[in-house]
Amino acid sequence: MAKALPGYGTINVPMDRVVPFGAVTPAPVGTQPLFHTSxxxxxxxxxxxxxxxxxxxCYMACPDACWVYKEEDDTMExxxxxxxxxxxCIEQCTVDGALVAVPELDFEGGVVRLEKPF
Ligand code: SF4
Ligand code: SF4
Structure with a gap:
């Protein structure tokens, strides 16, 4: 029986839905457009x-593996x-100004919000 923190309840997660700490859960690319966290x-x-x-x-810090490094031609995508x-990734960048946050709406064709929330 799981112990609850004082003031909190517990959530009964079915065993087939339990995810161990540190697990990698690959995104279902192409199968769930609503899963696009962008x-x-x-x-x-x-x-x-x-x-x-x-x-x-940045490559190591990104929780969603959004940075791709190609060693053969030393390029990043x-x-x-x-x-x-x-x-x-910006917080972890070791070079001042090498990685900066730019408002999404500054980009033509920037992220379009979903009509319906998750
Ligand atoms: S902002 Fe950086 S760390 Fe966060 S998801 Fe995007 S690429 Fe990854
Ligand atoms: S300098 Fe910054 S942007 Fe370049 S690889 Fe390192 S963390 Fe990423």
């Missing part, structure tokens, strides 16, 4: 190619479908 985004991380040293802190604009 719909939450209000700012977009933008990398300065000149300033970026490829330290890969941002894949925005699952970027929710949390800015963790």
């Amino acid at each position: 719909n939450w985004r209000v700012v977009r991380p933008v990398r300065d190619e000149e300033k970026c040293t490829r330290c890969l802190q 941002w894949v925005g479908d699952f970027c929710k604009g949390c800015q963790v």
